[in-house]
Every structure is written in C-alpha cells, then in structure tokens.
Amino acid sequence: MKYVPTTLLTVYLDGRNRQKVGRLATQDRRILFEYDPAFLSGGLLLSPFQLPARAGTVIGDPAIFDGLFGVFNDSLPDGWGRLLLDRTVESLGIPRVSLTPLDRLAYVGQHGMGALSYEPDYSKTDVEAVPLKLDQLATEAATVLAGDQGAIVEKLLKLNGASAGARPKIVAQVSADKKKIVHGLAALPKGFAHWMIKFPSQLDEADVGPIEYAYSQMARAAGVEIPETHIFGANKKRYFGIKRFDRDGDRRIHMHSLSGLLHSDHRTPALDYDAFLKATQVLTKDVSQVERAYRLACFNVLAHNRDDHAKNFSYLLDDASGQWALSPAYDLIFSAGPNGEQSMMVMGEGRNPGIDQLRALGKKHSIKKAEDIIDEVRSAIARWKDFADAAKVTKKSAAMIASRIAPPPPPKPANAKKTPAQKSPAAKKPAAKKRAASNKPAAKKRARER
Numbered sequence: 001m002k003y004v005p006t007t008l009l010t011v012y013l014d015g016r017n018r019q020k021v022g023r024l025a026t027q028d029r030r031i032l033f034e035y036d037p038a039f040l041s042g043g044l045l046l047s048p049f050q051l052p053a054r055a056g057t058v059i060g061d062p063a064i065f066d067g068l069f070g071v072f073n074d075s076l077p078d079g080w081g082r083l084l085l086d087r088t089v090e091s092l093g094i095p096r097v098s099l100t101p102l103d104r105l106a107y108v109g110q111h112g113m114g115a116l117s118y119e120p121d122y123s124k125t126d127v128e129a130v131p132l133k134l135d136q137l138a139t140e141a142a143t144v145l146a147g148d149q150g151a152i153v154e155k156l157l158k159l160n161g162a163s164a165g166a167r168p169k170i171v172a173q174v175s176a177d178k179k180k181i182v183h184g185l186a187a188l189p190k191g192f193a194h195w196m197i198k199f200p201s202q203l204d205e206a207d208v209g210p211i212e213y214a215y216s217q218m219a220r221a222a223g224v225e226i227p228e229t230h231i232f233g234a235n236k237k238r239y240f241g242i243k244r245f246d247r248d249g250d251r252r253i254h255m256h257s258l259s260g261l262l263h264s265d266h267r268t269p270a271l272d273y274d275a276f277l278k279a280t281q282v283l284t285k286d287v288s289q290v291e292r293a294y295r296l297a298c299f300n301v302l303a304h305n306r307d308d309h310a311k312n313f314s315y316l317l318d319d320a321s322g323q324w325a326l327s328p329a330y331d332l333i334f335s336a337g338p339n340g341e342q343s344m345m346v347m348g349e350g351r352n353p354g355i356d357q358l359r360a361l362g363k364k365h366s367i368k369k370a371e372d373i374i375d376e377v378r379s380a381i382a383r384w385k386d387f388a389d390a391a392k393v394t395k396k397s398a399a400m401i402a403s404r405i406a407p408p409p410p411p412k413p414a415n416a417k418k419t420p421a422q423k424s425p426a427a428k429k430p431a432a433k434k435r436a437a438s439n440k441p442a443a444k445k446r447a448r449e450r
C-alpha cells in the first residue's frame with residue numbers, strides 16, 4: 001500500500017455505463033465539488049437534497065462529515081473498515097489523523113459499495129480468485145479487534161470492500177449452493193452472486209449470526225422486503241450472510257443512506273420515523289415506498305431493533321430512469337440503541353415507543369393499510385421462537401429476546417367494537433414497562449469504534 005496525499009479526485013458513476021460525475025478537491029481544509037457539465041446535462045441527481053444540480057463549484061459543510069457531501073461520505077467505511085485503514089496507514093508510519101476524507105476515498109477507489117468510484121485509486125484487490133476460509137477470517141478479525149497490528153490487517157482491509165458498520169465483515173462472491181466463497185475476481189463467475197458476510201465483534205454474543213438470521217426470516221414473514229440471507233459455517237461458528245442489493249450480477253447500483261441524504265450523522269441520533277417517511281415520499285414520490293418504510297418502522301419498534309440509526313436505511317437509484325426506491329432492509333437484529341432507547345424516534349417518543357406512536361405515524365402519513373401492517377408484523381413476531389429454533393439460536397438468547405419483544409395481539413372478539421384499551425395494547429402491557437426497566441444491550445451492543 002502506498003500513501004500519496006490526495007488533493008484532487010475524479011468521481012465516476014459505474015452504473016449501466018461509466019460516467020464521469022465530477023471532481024472533488026481540497027482547499028484550505030475545505031472540500032470542494034464540481035459536477036462535470038456532461039453529467040449535469042444528463043439530468044441524473046445522485047443526492048437530490050444536499051447536492052442539487054448546479055454548475056460551478058460548491059463547498060461542503062465543514063460542520064458535518066468533515067466537510068464531505070453526504071453522498072461521498074456514504075462511500076467511506078466507518079467502524080470496522082475505518083479501523084483497518086487506520087491500522088494499515090499507521091503501520092506505514094503515517095498518523096491516522098493526517099488522512100483527509102479525500103485520502104480515504106482514494107483508498108476506496110473502485111472497490112466501494114454502491115456505484116461511485118474514485119480516481120486516483122489506491123485500493124488493492126486480488127486479480128485471481130482467492131478462496132476464503134471463514135473460520136480463519138473470524139479468528140483473524142478477533143485478533144485485530146484485540147489489538148493485532150500484523151499483515152492480516154491489510155488482508156482484511158482488502159476483503160472489507162469499504163463497507164460501513166461497526167462489526168467485522170467481508171464482501172465476497174458466493175456460489176448458488178453457498179459452498180464456494182471467493183474474493184477478488186474481476187468478473188463474477190457463472191452462478192455466483194455478491195454477498196456480505198459478518199463476524200461477531202468483541203461485544204457480540206457468540207450466536208449473533210444465528211440471531212440476525214432468525215430476525216431476517218421473521219422480517220420476511222412480517223412482509224418486510226429483505227435480500228436472501230444465509231448462515232455460513234457450522235456448529236458454534238456460524239456467520240450471517242446477506243446478498244448484496246447494490247449489485248445485480250456485476251452491475252453496480254447507486255446507493256445512498258438516509259444519513260448521507262439528509263446530512264444527519266448516524267452517531268448522534270436526531271431523526272424521527274416521521275422524517276424518514278417524509279424523505280421517502282419526497283425522494284421516491286411513490287406511496288408504496290412510504291408504506292414499505294412504515295412497515296420497517298413497525299418491525300424495528302416491535303422487534304426491539306433499536307440500533308435503527310440513519311445509516312441503517314438506504315435508497316437505490318435506477319440510473320436508467322432516475323427513479324429512487326427504498327432499498328431492501330438490512331441490519332435487522334434485536335439490539336439496544338443509545339441508553340437503551342430507540343435510535344430513531346417515533347412521533348417524538350424515543351424511550352419506549354409502541355403501537356400508539358406507530359398508529360399516529362401511520363395516520364400522519366395516510367398509510368391506508370396501517371392496521372393490517374401492524375397486525376402482520378405482530379403475528380410474525382409472535383412466532384419468534386419458531387424462527388429462533390430453526391436458526392439454532394441458543395435457548396438462553398431466544399428466551400431473553402422473547403421476554404422483551406412485543407407480545408402477540410390479543411384475540412379480537414367477533415363483531416365486538418374495539419375498546420380504547422384494545423386499540424393500544426402496548427400501552428397497557430406490563431411487558432412494555434419491563435422492557436424499559438431492563439434495557440441492557442444484549443445481542444448487539446453499541447460500544448463501537450465509529
């Protein structure tokens with residue numbers, strides 16, 4: 001790996017075609033961006049709220065993302081990927097603080113998530129297919145987390161593919177039968193697809209992989225759109241994998257996080273599901289996308305996925321039509337948010353949101369099927385034990401989660417009018433209080449190197 005300070009970067013969109021998007025430059029510690037006139041005339045907007053189509057130079061807001069526009073900040077790894085790059089450059093004698101966002105983007109190069117790429121490109125990847133041994137990688141990731149500085153850091157950096165998130169992970173190409181896992185091919189072999197595989201962090205329970213898999217199955221049963229998921233490995237060493245939605249075969253798809261879109265730092269939770277649904281409506285202009293966002297809100301709240309920060313929601317752009325859509329869901333797992341609260345509030349309630357706030361959210365956004373959606377989500381969650389058993393979640397974790405997630409809906413008496421109490425079961429359930437009282441993070445904790 002080499003280090004050359006970067007002051008000028010060219011940005012490309014590698015979608016259906018390769019298009020030059022524009023140039024990024026640093027000047028007096030500020031970050032400047034200028035769209036390429038040809039790209040502007042194509043009419044495609046990569047980040048419509050914060051980076052409008054405008055000729056000439058625009059300057060990033062130094063108060064957020066170190067002055068980088070959110071759409072480019074989305075290309076940067078945080079958490080685990082950032083740690084790997086920091087360790088690698090420090091092994092070359094370069095202090096991590098001297099790396100600017102443009103330096104970091106040059107290390108992303110062509111190997112980032114989504115469809116943006118950057119030149120000069122200092123990223124490294126293997127040209128030959130390298131078969132991966134997941135158990136070995138999980139052990140190596142654990143030694144890095146424990147402070148190891150050795151050559152494995154550079155190897156894991158290559159496998160990370162500039163993905164975001166706190167937990168160790170790799171991007172890889174996986175065969176249809178899931179038996180072959182390789183990294184580094186220029187072109188996807190026939191029958192393979194791009195996947196992401198996650199390993200436990202130091203703070204995770206050993207069965208975090210099976211728990212995330214069980215949650216993915218439960219979300220699917222609740223009607224949440226989620227990519228194909230799989231448990232890789234065997235016995236006690238099992239890892240959660242998810243097919244990537246920013247790749248269709250080898251075609252790259254532009255992806256933008258809610259955090260990047262709204263310039264909202266995911267480390268300081270400030271958003272409400274109200275803002276998420278509104279952003280979805282304005283960006284996609286499609287009520288069915290708002291309904292998908294609403295269903296995800298119901299799932300996260302009722303399944304106690306409280307790590308629902310602004311980077312855990314994304315949008316995808318069809319670069320042929322210019323149409324945006326909410327991406328399939330990801331990172332759905334039993335988790336605690338900051339101080340045990342929901343990271344994303346629901347109609348102002350962060351401490352312990354429930355059905356009442358979800359109903360109010362549905363009403364505000366005119367979600368016609370809100371009651372049906374709540375019911376569907378609740379009945380899937382009521383089957384948690386089945387999903388946990390099928391994924392071989394330990395009995396201890398399964399029982400702990402069962403005690404904290406929303407109970408099944410009370411049976412509705414035939415032809416009976418709803419009483420006010422029945423309309424808001426979560427508000428009167430002792431389980432809701434119990435949840436607030438014992439909000440210790442368990443399956444996924446939040447001390448992270450973000």
Ligand SMILES: Nc1ncnc2c1ncn2[C@@H]1O[C@H](COP(=O)(O)OP(=O)(O)OP(=O)(O)O)[C@@H](O)[C@H]1O
Nearest residue numbers: 163164165166167227242243244245246311330331
């Ligand atoms: N199926 C997918 N396809 C494409 N990108 C994905 C997919 N799943 C996750 N990602 C991207 O990878 C990032 C990290 O994934 P994920 O959120 O699951 O990891 P994590 O380490 O558990 O995150 P966190 O820090 O939120 O706990 C996401 O923010 C998203 O940008």
Ligand SMILES: [Mg+2]
Nearest residue numbers: 165311312331
């Ligand atoms: Mg995440």
